[in-house]
Amino acid sequence: MALFLDREGAVFHSIALFYGVVGYILGLSWVLIDSAWVNVVGLILLGHAMVVTAYMVHECSHNTVFRRNSHNAFLGSALLWIVGANYGSFEDIRYKHFRHHVDNDDVVWFDYETFFSKHPRVLQVTKAMEWCYVPAHCMIMHFVTMISGFLIPERRNQRVRNLTVLFVRGGLFAALCWFSPKAGCLYVLAYLMMITVLRFMDSLEHDYPYRLNLYTNEQSPNKGDLVWEQEHTFSPLISCRFSWINWLVLNFGYHNAHHAKPTTAWFRLPALHRELYGSGPEPVIPFRSQLRIFHKYRVNRIMHDDAASSNRLVEGADFLRAAQRGEVDGGNAASFLTSV
Numbered sequence: 001m002a003l004f005l006d007r008e009g010a011v012f013h014s015i016a017l018f019y020g021v022v023g024y025i026l027g028l029s030w031v032l033i034d035s036a037w038v039n040v041v042g043l044i045l046l047g048h049a050m051v052v053t054a055y056m057v058h059e060c061s062h063n064t065v066f067r068r069n070s071h072n073a074f075l076g077s078a079l080l081w082i083v084g085a086n087y088g089s090f091e092d093i094r095y096k097h098f099r100h101h102v103d104n105d106d107v108v109w110f111d112y113e114t115f116f117s118k119h120p121r122v123l124q125v126t127k128a129m130e131w132c133y134v135p136a137h138c139m140i141m142h143f144v145t146m147i148s149g150f151l152i153p154e155r156r157n158q159r160v161r162n163l164t165v166l167f168v169r170g171g172l173f174a175a176l177c178w179f180s181p182k183a184g185c186l187y188v189l190a191y192l193m194m195i196t197v198l199r200f201m202d203s204l205e206h207d208y209p210y211r212l213n214l215y216t217n218e219q220s221p222n223k224g225d226l227v228w229e230q231e232h233t234f235s236p237l238i239s240c241r242f243s244w245i246n247w248l249v250l251n252f253g254y255h256n257a258h259h260a261k262p263t264t265a266w267f268r269l270p271a272l273h274r275e276l277y278g279s280g281p282e283p284v285i286p287f288r289s290q291l292r293i294f295h296k297y298r299v300n301r302i303m304h305d306d307a308a309s310s311n312r313l314v315e316g317a318d319f320l321r322a323a324q325r326g327e328v329d330g331g332n333a334a335s336f337l338t339s340v
Contacts, residue, residue, distance in 0.1 A: 012267040023049030031186040047193030055250035064265040085337040087146040092339035103220035106210035203330035289326035297329035
């Protein structure tokens with residue numbers, strides 16, 4: 001038990017890790033079986049196992065699993081292989097995510113708005129795919145992460161790592177497709193399912209702008225302002241009435257509680273939320289409104305083309321009210337798995 005941060009964490013983290021790893025293995029094996037209904041179950045299990053594993057990476061980044069930071073980093077690095085985010089280092093992910101908490105910003109290197117402005121055809125294709133509910137914007141961010149050693153001067157030392165992981169993962173995926181093209185397609189669907197769930201949860205947790213200061217000396221204007229942080233952080237819960245449903249995403253929707261005490265483990269967030277905010281509507285965004293926003297603004301949220309109709313110009317408490325009505329577009333492509 002001494003390995004884990006505490007006895008309770010040893011139980012809950014172990015359950016989540018067991019489900020993520022074993023679910024991944026079982027799901028992958030079931031998409032190989034020649035049975036449609038087993039394939040469907042395997043697809044859902046595989047996708048959800050990757051979702052849970054991704055949120056365990058998030059737990060490792062906050063050092064909530066083990067007593068020693070090095071053990072959290074080792075586990076986080078290993079889990080990145082399951083969620084397909086190991087092209088860069090775990091420390092890149094942890095550093096960028098810590099900056100998000102400390103700076104109260106979406107601290108980034110890749111300026112996707114400028115990229116889309118310079119490549120209008122790519123933007124058109126991205127919008128068409130997003131209209132079809134394909135997370136193309138997020139896929140671009142993941143691709144940039146995959147080759148970040150060749151794009152970001154500060155990561156030149158990761159070029160060999162980028163190529164090695166591309167070769168290994170590409171070879172394994174090619175082997176899967178050669179053995180079973182159907183399984184290869186289902187694996188892609190499961191991966192897109194994971195990306196979709198992560199970006200659905202991420203889209204309404206903040207109304208932060210993104211700032212291109214990941215590797216610059218530019219100071220974020222609200223750095224360290226805890227009051228401002230809470231005013232611009234929101235809790236998109238799957239269910240308020242049946243809190244256990246939020247365990248499907250390891251309680252990631254309790255985001256105000258998470259930002260209030262970032263080292264609180266996932267299984268303690270519901271109690272912390274009740275302690276800090278009670279059981280009222282503040283600062284929760286209803287699930288029905290989340291679904292409406294996800295559908296209605298799935299194209300607009302890429303570039304926020306129609307800022308007025310989607311209330312993009314409001315922030316803080318006004319943003320929360322508009323989100324509760326389902327009348328904001330939210331953010332996009334802000335996953336903690338992308339370190340660019």
